Amino acid sequence: MSKKFKKYIRVAAGTPSIKVADPIHNSQEILRLMKKAEDEDIQLLVLPELCITGSTCGDLFLQDTLLQAAENALNYLAKESKNTLVVLGLPMRQNNNMVAVIYKRQILACVPKTTSGEATIFQCDDFTFAIDADKDASATIIISLNASSETVGKAAQRRTLAAAKSTQLACGYIYANAGYGESTGDAVFSGHNMIYEMGKLLSESPPFGEGWTVSEIDVSAIDYKQRRINKTANKEIVVPFTMEAACETLIRPISPSPFMPQNEKAARCEEILNIQAAGLKKRMEHTNSKKAVINVSGGLDSTLALLVTARVTKEIEAITMPCFGTTTRTRNNAHILCKELGIPCREIDIVKSVTQHLEDIDHKSTTDIVYENAQARMRTYVAMDIANQVDGLVIGTGSLSELALGYATYNGDHMSMYALNSGIPKTTVRHIVEYLADKAPPALSAVLIDILDTPVSPELLPNQITEELVGPYELHDFFIYHMLGHGKSPKQIYHLACLAFDKNPEVILKWLKVFYSRFFSQQYKRNCLPEGPRVGSINLSPRGSWHMPSDAINTIWMSEIKDIVSP
Helix, strand or coil, rough: CCCCCEEEEEEEEECCCCCCCHHHHHHHHHHHHHHHHCCCCCCCEECCCCCCCCCHHHHHHHHHHHHHHHHHHHHHHHCCCCCCCCEEEECCCEEEEEEEEEECCCCEEEECCCCCCCCCEEEEECCCCECCCCCCCCEEEEEEEEEECCCHHHHHHHHHHHHHHHCCCHHHHHHHHCCCCCCCCCCCECEEEEEECCCEEEECCCCCCEEEEEEEEEEHHHHHHHHCCCCCCCCCEEEEEECCECCCCCCCCCCCCCCCHHHHHHHHHHHHHHHHHHHHHHHHCCCCEEEEEEEECCHHHHHHHHHHHHHHCCCCEECCCCCCCCHHHHHHHHHHHHHHHHCEEEEEECHHHHHHHHHCCCCCCCCCCHHHHHHHHHHHHHHHHHHHHHCCEECCCCCCHHHHHHHHHHHHCCCEECCCCCCHHHHHHHHHHHHHHHHCCCHHHHHHHHHHHHCCCCCCCCCCCCHCCCCCHHHHHHHHHHCCCCCCHHHHHHHHHHEEEEECCCHHHHHHHHHHHHHCHHHHHHHCCCCCCCCCCCCCCCCCCCCCCCCCHHHHHHHHHHCCCCC
């Protein structure tokens, strides 16, 4: 059966319980971990530096008896190896600190743990790995075999270094450390093992713990990142092997809200707010704008834009423009929100002007796309003219999610003088407003909570609910994150979404089709976006990190979606 999760490799870092200078005993402990790895469908197992003998042998490393026993143990372990790649350390005659890679009853190579010469890259079709190769540019995974003793604060230092290296090299990073059984002459070893991916800790065995940690490394996401930064290879020696990186299930958690880390929510929200505010402050200063002009609808996006703008200036021209589909709830919330922020709210009813415009173009009284978009364009038209009146800057409120879906009226809410929310997905907008509601005084908190509870709608028609038309934003933001941020294919995204969400797979598939259809067809709107602050690594500005012709065809992506078979 074909495995669902292509380009994921299940890896482990383990610490055997050893006896110093006893390769026979140690080989049995290593074999125990190798069998454990086979049982757990692990494809790559990393063991510590010099684990066949122990790292604390001192001058015994010069003894031929120990070196021969270590070589015998390696040959024995190689013959016992099966479907798990095993990377482990031992002393050899040519170098007292070597790394051996064994796989399917073979020794693929033995290389010095550190070298000043050419890097050695182990390569299969799906990924590559290298041993402690700081300068290597092509490896998907860097493997670090260690015998680092434990002192106060050392574990935190290791985490910092591992996070920095895996970020700097845009790679997976597996750190295996010596533990119980090493000599305690002047040091104690803790078996602290870690698995990182591009700066993110996937799993670890903490100091003095079990000495065994497992996760999956997303090699396709790493490849995508390395292609984006144009990472190229240095001169290197290549050792080929055959393996497919794929898993039937995943151990690593797949978050349904990947843009917002739950354990850092407050800090992330403040960071985003500061980026937005700094960008707006500079733009208003540069344009000599006396006021910020915002269409306050009583909805989520304009609420965040108003809250951010209020951090920058009190000179705000807040306008609410009710029309055919405006509800009493959102209309009242727009006024209450402005009142609680101490900002005057100007109401301009646009029913008459839109009606006149529709008559002028001989539009029949049907609630079609013209009927809807005329309202959105009228609001932008009015805001732009008021900005000229007050020497102001029109603040755009649309989110990254709406840009991805093209769910904005061209030259309506699509246009502004500074698109304040354009780098923030809809789910993150919600998280930030929730965060601000928790901090706000009671009256302001109450209106923010009611805005959060209001169904998302452009209110261009009565009872219009956005997520019934284009799909749940929690799904679309998940699709955006994995397609644009990690280069995932439709099939990969589908299987990940089935893990992340408690939803019918057919529902996920339905909205995945909508996402790819809209994303490709609406690029022309994104190619003429106003400027706005880049908040995260995913951005759809044509001047930023996403470049795509308006005429790109989605045929191959839709064909892959058609081939998806729901469980």
